Amino acid sequence: MVSKMMQGADDKIPAQGFGGKPIATKGMVIGLLGGSFDPAHEGHAHITREALKRMGLDRVWWLVTPGNPLKARQPAPMPERLARARAVMDDPRVVITDLEARLGTRATADTIKRLRAIYPGVHFVWLMGADNLVQFHRWNRWRDILRSVPIGVLARPGSGVAARTSVAARAFRVNQVDRGENLRGRKAPAWCFVNMPMNAASSSAIRARGEWKR
Ligand SMILES: Nc1ncnc2c1ncn2[C@@H]1O[C@H](COP(=O)(O)OP(=O)(O)OP(=O)(O)O)[C@@H](O)[C@H]1O
Ligand SMILES: O=C(O)c1ccc[n+]([C@@H]2O[C@H](COP(=O)([O-])O)[C@@H](O)[C@H]2O)c1
Numbered sequence: 001m002v003s004k005m006m007q008g009a010d011d012k013i014p015a016q017g018f019g020g021k022p023i024a025t026k027g028m029v030i031g032l033l034g035g036s037f038d039p040a041h042e043g044h045a046h047i048t049r050e051a052l053k054r055m056g057l058d059r060v061w062w063l064v065t066p067g068n069p070l071k072a073r074q075p076a077p078m079p080e081r082l083a084r085a086r087a088v089m090d091d092p093r094v095v096i097t098d099l100e101a102r103l104g105t106r107a108t109a110d111t112i113k114r115l116r117a118i119y120p121g122v123h124f125v126w127l128m129g130a131d132n133l134v135q136f137h138r139w140n141r142w143r144d145i146l147r148s149v150p151i152g153v154l155a156r157p158g159s160g161v162a163a164r165t166s167v168a169a170r171a172f173r174v175n176q177v178d179r180g181e182n183l184r185g186r187k188a189p190a191w192c193f194v195n196m197p198m199n200a201a202s203s204s205a206i207r208a209r210g211e212w213k214r
Contacts, residue, residue: 013119019102022061022095026121029184031060031152033127034100034108036068036203038075039212040085043129043201047154048094050196051127055152056184060094060127063111066101070138076213084212109141112148125183126151130159130193137167146172150183151191157200164193 017023024030031051035044040062048060064081067074075081078098085096105111108126115124126149128136133153136142145151146168153163163169169176175189183192206212 013122020097021099021102021118022097024059024119024122027123028058029056029123029125031055031057031125031127032063032112032115032149033060034063034065034111036071036075037062037064037081037085038203039081039206040088041201041203041206042088043156043199044085045089046199046201047127047129048089048091050154050194051152052093054181054194054196055125055192056182057125058093061099062089062094062096063100064096064098066098066106069106069140070135080213107140109139109144109148112145116148123184124149127154128152129154129156130163131156133163133168133193134159134166137171142168143171146175146189146191149188150186151188152181152183153191153193155193155195155198157198160195169193 011026012023013026014021033048037044051057052060062085064078064085078101082096082098089096100106100111103111103114105114112124126145130153172189172191175191177186177190177192181192181194183190
């Protein structure tokens, strides 16, 4: 028989955060911000705070990718990207993790599938900047992603029009949340476009200025 104390612990999954995987509580709504974070910057922190505030999220996990499947360039070593990300985003609601390296996944569709299996009862929301919606139809099994989790798209300078008229936006137009930006309780397919004061920071600009290893 499960004791009262154990019942409390059972709400937390995975039970002991095994293998460095973060612990979540059943019923939580967790935003996933995947990225190269090469390096992390104020733009990432800005969209994370906005997503937490506007979308009804309990947590955001930054998934520092072992390597974007569409980018030929190898990013800086994982420990350095993790350390920089933790310095940029120091908030108890945000977990910086190398989960994809631990799971052995690269394609977002695979990562989401694995996370939903490992964390039953947890609701995931995929987050991305508007520039990623523009080329989202080039991602592996992009329609499966849209059908498996709600997606929050955050405005980024220069990408608004292209994002709104992108292949993915047009294909899933009827699933765009028409009122507000709150994705809590939404069932996929559902996505929102968050118009907000924008931050122009980018990793490539930081690298171009020689402020980060290339
Ligand atoms: N300033 C920003 N405004 C809105 N979204 C952003 C911003 N910077 C990054 N993002 C989003 O954060 C996620 C991770 O971005 P990434 O780590 O690739 O940074 P980046 O600045 O876009 O890098 P790069 O310049 O090398 O392409 C992506 O979904 C991206 O769209
Ligand atoms: O799954 C894919 O095919 C895919 C293609 C391009 C990008 N992604 C993911 O999108 C996220 C943003 O990548 P980036 O390099 O723009 O920061 C990151 O988690 C990548 O793994 C995923």
